[in-house]
Amino acid sequence: MPVTVHLPTVLRPHAGGAKTVTVEGATVGEALTSLTGEYPGLSGQVIDDNGSLHKFVNVYLNDDDVRYLDGLNTPVAATDEISILPAVAGGAVDRAVPQPE
């Protein structure tokens, strides 16, 4: 069934600049496989070499992180929307913190 997928800015150039694409799939995994099949430039950016969700990507089915559902096996309905977002993190941990004199 057709499923809408929202792409973050970093992935859009690999999908012809599209913000949203429609792909086929009965599960999140199938939808993402269809996505990378249609846009090969996205390969390895959402699903890693082991077939798991990439560590630095969060995938939502509507409002829910699929990692807290059934992961890539989570079933999708025609009205569902998948959102792919980059994990955003960092920090100053690698820099020495000045000690008070």
Add this chain to the structure above:
Amino acid sequence: MLQLTDAVYNQMVAHCLVGLPDEACGLLAGELDTGLVAVCYPTRNLAASAKLYTVDPKEHLRADRDAEAKGYSIIGVFHSHTHTDAYPSPTDVAQAPDPGWHYILVSLRDSVPVVRSYRISGDAIEEEPVTLRP
């Protein structure tokens, strides 16, 4: 170039100050091609740390939807460094998700906050001008 309104600048710095002693973070929405920031989304630092930040993914989703509904995209992230320069750390560089984004550092090391912006692509860090507009 990053273009900030006074309101966005103040909102960003205020969120960083309120977040002390931990690092604070948030997302910026605007126009990817011009670097004009229209909306600031302060977010929770899930890491709750003075040395690390993680943007709450659920707040990221809400910000992304709101930005898209307004005709914008998320084009950058800001976070504070509580005791160090406004310069990306190796952690910031390693985890920068998008070479098209603007990476804003707010240093709270000194009494006056210092705001600087960078583009990060791979290991390359390039500072960019920050302009303020009404």
